[in-house]
Amino acid sequence: MEYTITSIAPIFLFPFTAFVLNAFFGRKLPREGDWLSVGAIFMSFVWACRIFSDFIFGKFSTDYYVHKVFNWIDLSFGEQIFKIDLGIYIDNMTAIMLLMVTGAATLIHLFSTWYMKGDEGGYGRFFIYLSLFTSAMLGLVLADNLLLLFIFWEIMGFCSYSLIGYYNKKERAGYASIKAFMTTRVGDVFLLLGILAIWSVVGNVNYVDIYSAISQGLFEGKVVLGISLATFAAFCVFMGTIGKSAQFPLQVWLPDAMMGPTPCSALIHAATMVAAGVYLSLRMYPLMQLGDITHFIAYIGAITAFGAATIALVQTDLKAVLAFSTISQLGYMVIGIGVGSYNAAFMHLITHAVFKACLFLSAGSVIHAVHTQEMPQMGGLRKKLPITFMCMMLCTLAIAGIPFFSGFVSKDRILGDALYWGLFSGQSKVHFLVPFLGFAGAFLTAFYMFRMMFLTFFGTPRDQHVYDHCHKETFSFNRNLPLIILATFTLGIFFSGSLTGQGIAKVFPKGGQEWFKILVEAPQVKKFESYTKEGFGFSDTRAEKSWEKAHYHHQSGYAGINPENEEGIHHAHVEGAIASIIIAFSGVFLAFLLYIRRTISPDKFVNPLRCWYEALRRKYYFDELYIDIFIKKVLLKFNEFLAFVDMGIYDRFAIDGWEKVNRVLFKASKWFDDVVVDSIAVDGTGTSINIFNLILRIVQSGKIQLYFFILLFVLAGYVWTLDIA
Amino acid sequence: MIPYIAYLGISAFLFIIGLAIMMSRKNIVAILLGIEFILNAAALNFVTYSKYSAHNLDGHIFALFIIVIAAAEAAVGLAIVIRYFQLKETVHIDEASELRN
Numbered sequence: 001m002e003y004t005i006t007s008i009a010p011i012f013l014f015p016f017t018a019f020v021l022n023a024f025f026g027r028k029l030p031r032e033g034d035w036l037s038v039g040a041i042f043m044s045f046v047w048a049c050r051i052f053s054d055f056i057f058g059k060f061s062t063d064y065y066v067h068k069v070f071n072w073i074d075l076s077f078g079e080q081i082f083k084i085d086l087g088i089y090i091d092n093m094t095a096i097m098l099l100m101v102t103g104a105a106t107l108i109h110l111f112s113t114w115y116m117k118g119d120e121g122g123y124g125r126f127f128i129y130l131s132l133f134t135s136a137m138l139g140l141v142l143a144d145n146l147l148l149l150f151i152f153w154e155i156m157g158f159c160s161y162s163l164i165g166y167y168n169k170k171e172r173a174g175y176a177s178i179k180a181f182m183t184t185r186v187g188d189v190f191l192l193l194g195i196l197a198i199w200s201v202v203g204n205v206n207y208v209d210i211y212s213a214i215s216q217g218l219f220e221g222k223v224v225l226g227i228s229l230a231t232f233a234a235f236c237v238f239m240g241t242i243g244k245s246a247q248f249p250l251q252v253w254l255p256d257a258m259m260g261p262t263p264c265s266a267l268i269h270a271a272t273m274v275a276a277g278v279y280l281s282l283r284m285y286p287l288m289q290l291g292d293i294t295h296f297i298a299y300i301g302a303i304t305a306f307g308a309a310t311i312a313l314v315q316t317d318l319k320a321v322l323a324f325s326t327i328s329q330l331g332y333m334v335i336g337i338g339v340g341s342y343n344a345a346f347m348h349l350i351t352h353a354v355f356k357a358c359l360f361l362s363a364g365s366v367i368h369a370v371h372t373q374e375m376p377q378m379g380g381l382r383k384k385l386p387i388t389f390m391c392m393m394l395c396t397l398a399i400a401g402i403p404f405f406s407g408f409v410s411k412d413r414i415l416g417d418a419l420y421w422g423l424f425s426g427q428s429k430v431h432f433l434v435p436f437l438g439f440a441g442a443f444l445t446a447f448y449m450f451r452m453m454f455l456t457f458f459g460t461p462r463d464q465h466v467y468d469h470c471h472k473e474t475f476s477f478n479r480n481l482p483l484i485i486l487a488t489f490t491l492g493i494f495f496s497g498s499l500t501g502q503g504i505a506k507v508f509p510k511g512g513q514e515w516f517k518i519l520v521e522a523p524q525v526k527k528f529e530s531y532t533k534e535g536f537g538f539s540d541t542r543a544e545k546s547w548e549k550a551h552y553h554h555q556s557g558y559a560g561i562n563p564e565n566e567e568g569i570h571h572a573h574v575e576g577a578i579a580s581i582i583i584a585f586s587g588v589f590l591a592f593l594l595y596i597r598r599t600i601s602p603d604k605f606v607n608p609l610r611c612w613y614e615a616l617r618r619k620y621y622f623d624e625l626y627i628d629i630f631i632k633k634v635l636l637k638f639n640e641f642l643a644f645v646d647m648g649i650y651d652r653f654a655i656d657g658w659e660k661v662n663r664v665l666f667k668a669s670k671w672f673d674d675v676v677v678d679s680i681a682v683d684g685t686g687t688s689i690n691i692f693n694l695i696l697r698i699v700q701s702g703k704i705q706l707y708f709f710i711l712l713f714v715l716a717g718y719v720w721t722l723d724i725a
Numbered sequence: 726m727i728p729y730i731a732y733l734g735i736s737a738f739l740f741i742i743g744l745a746i747m748m749s750r751k752n753i754v755a756i757l758l759g760i761e762f763i764l765n766a767a768a769l770n771f772v773t774y775s776k777y778s779a780h781n782l783d784g785h786i787f788a789l790f791i792i793v794i795a796a797a798e799a800a801v802g803l804a805i806v807i808r809y810f811q812l813k814e815t816v817h818i819d820e821a822s823e824l825r826n
Contacts, residue, residue: 702825704756704818705748712744 003066008088011047011098012142014040015105015135022128032124037131038109044138045102048095055095056519063527065091067144067208081203089144089207092519093346097141097279100350104271104357105134107482111361112263114478115368126166126261133159137272141279146195146205146237149280153191153244156273157184163264164257176256183253187243191280194236197229198287207283208528214286215525234291237284238300245277245330248304252622254327258319262364265319270326270360271353278333278349285342286525295431298338298421302437305331307620309444313451314616317373318363321452325399326356328441332414335438341417342522348410351495355395355407358486362392365479366456369470375455377463385473387480389457391487396453398490400446401584408580409492415439416576417569424568435576442580446587454595732773740766753809753816757802764795 018033018040026033055064069087076082109130116126133156140152158181165177199205201222202213213219222229241247246254257269268274281288281297288294305328312324329352336345365388366381367373382389398405401412418435421427461467473480495516593599606613615621699710743762746755768788775784806816813820 700825702819702822704821705751708747712748 003068003090005068008051008066008068008090008142011044011051011102012135012138014043014047015131015138019128019131019135022124022131026124026128032127034109034113034123034127037127038106038113040131041102041106041109041134044134045099045106048098048102051090052095052099055090055092056515063091063521063524065089067206069144069206083204084147085145085204085206086148087144087206088142090142093282094141096346096350096520098138100353101134101137101141101272104353104486105130105137105267107485108263108267108271108357108361109134110478111266111364111482112261114476115263115364116261122166126163126264129159129162129166130264130267133163133268133273137276140276144206144208146198146207146210149283150188150191150195153240153276153280154188156268156276157181157188157244160184160257160268160273163268164260166260166264170259173259176253176259180253180257183250184243187240187250187277190236190243191240194233194240197224197233197236201229201233207523210284211286211523211525211528214290215529219290228291230287231291231293234284234287234293235296237287238281238293238297241277241281241334242300243277244280245274245334246304246327247277247331247334248300248307251304251308251327252619252626255320255323255619258317258323262319262360262367265323266357266360266364269323270356274326274330275333275349275353278330278337278345281334281337282342282346282349283523285337285522288337289340294338294340296338298335298418298431298434301331301334301336301338302434302441303331304328305335305441306437306444307331309441309448311616311619312448313444314613316375318367318375318378318452318456319360319373321375321448322356322359322363325359325445325449328445329356329399329411331441332411332438335418335434336414339414339418339421339434341414341421343517343520344410344413344417346520347495347516348414351398351406351410351490354486355398355405355490358391358395358483358490359399361483361486362388362395365473365483366392369473370466371469372466375452377466378456379459379462380457380467381461381470382457384467384470385457387473387475388483391480391483392457393453394487394490396449398492400449400588401442401580402446402588403581404492406490406492406495408584409496411442412577412580413573415442415580416573419576419579420569420572424572439579439583443583443587446584447591450588450591451595454591458596729773729777732769736766736769736773738766739763739769751818753806753818753821754803756818757799757806760802761795761799764791764798767791 015037018036022029022033022036026036029036067087067089069085071083072086073082073084109127112126112130116123119126136152136155136159140149140156143149143152161177161181164180165173167173195205198210201218202209204210219228219230219233224232243250254269254274258265260269288297308324308327308331312321312328315321315324329348333345333348333352336342336348366378366385369385369388370378370381372378394405398407401408415435415438418438422432422435423429594602618624699706739762743759743766746759746762750756750759768791771784771787771791773784775781775787809821810816
């Protein structure tokens, strides 16, 4: 496949066209145009498959990338160069992301046709936003620079806002959408600052240009606000990740975002948009390293992973549990970035997208059936919803980190790397805190996910009315097919090429590596020291020139972690794997004891730790902290202070004082106007003209020959003055 | 060689005649004739100085232009006179005093 504009653009344009058509003509189309959205995203999926097969199944080498640009703005004038190029950048990571986004989006679109059916007045609107969102996400993944990424980033934020507030008759949904939008905006402002900081050094925000600038050392010695510019830029870009991926200080919006319809939660707030933040950090990984903020990143991730898991323990709302588990899992990805486990972080992004999308869709299937989200009203639904139960069980096994499932493969690699980073990499032992929090979070994950499963599907029905209301599930293709497909892909073998992820079975011939490990490597800035951009229209010739056939010359496991101490890494990974297996099973066992056998009552934990329980139920009082203290005490006080400055000082003294000055000035200028201007200048001009008039009238006799006479005298006088002699 | 003072004398003579006609006659056509005299006097002056002091063709070219301008001016002037006659049924110059005062 030639990589030209016609072969790449459709992947973005299909859903975008569907959005435009649906937005303008959706109401006139049959079924409000949902088939258009579903068909468009399916076409994108087909395109993504082609790109994926090119990149993954051995046409190009590992570090091959396609980078095509076209000139968007050119304001260069003389010496000054101001050019903005937009373009696309495809490497292995992009190809995998494209397949994940389009695949998950296709299935979620399909599911939405079942879930949203019969929704009055909003069915078409839902698909409009879904199409716009998908096209923005694909654009973000394809973008070759931070500016284009930022544009799509904001479009996604808008779609998220619209879909959270989709049930516009619910007041809480409206507030939740505003909260989500405003909270992520904090991160977005930082991200924009970071982009500008990078621009000030590189003069461009292409990924490739940034890598090349880093390799040429352009960031060295630049200082802003007393800290190095690289640190500043990396921090600002990471703040974008914190906002979008709901990391520690800005995590408050994601639980509230569950007010939206469940398929949109699955697509936006689980699989793709929140992962975009992690994707950004992965793309900017060399900058994070250069800025030396990886410890900060690791700690943010660890706090998020553990803290969100603890909150999820006590939630009774089915979707709230999933929301907190999403935050927690995103925290694991961020730990992965922080400890240098680049490859595993990206792998967890993909595996998480699959199983979390499936979990949300299953939750949607349950909620649609029982018309409640409260787990205490459910119970025993296993018999009524067998297909949903099976799919959700597979995903729960995956997220809990049970061996042979995808979650185990990726999370275990992150934790193994974190363990190595914390204990064996020769830095201070204090950093053991990060893997410790990670493992503790893994234990809690296994516990609360199985608690959710046990409360929902096992035991006896706790609310007979709800149970009777629930219809027996029969297979319908747009309800169950997405679940089954997604659940299938929670098996670890698709991601590791082996059952356990530790390289027992080998799909690729090269020594016992998972295909993810081989194909996705952190960008090595040295490779980008010199490169040439290609125009958008030209077909790609490098493929034939350099890499005829797959030959994966792999740089000895450059998965991010420093590959020197291979023995130590392996050691840490084995220990980590054993630990996480034990931890996962003990978590499941504890949940089993508490909620199936009921040998231990949950009250035993709750009663002595009442204040902690309350803190968890209130999400560590973060909402109260932000709203009551930060907004009401600080921002409103600041607001009042500004109002005082404006009304009390500025208005009173500056504006009113100016009025007094003006009054005096007015009197002075009125006198000046009356006396000087009117009576002297204006009237005086008239009078003087009158006087001249009297004289000039004599001359203006109307007799032409008199004029000649005057002319002659003037001429004669002129000649007289000439110095002829 | 004819001294240049002769040319200048003729030129001055023509100018004076033209001026006198312009100043004294009340017929507009006659005044136009006077203007022609003055123009020819100027043209003669140009040619004279060109021939005797500048030693180039600039003055001759000027003379040619003056002739052309005179022709154009005569055409325009006579047209005005005809329109004026149609309006006032006279060619007396003092009747054209609408712009007085």
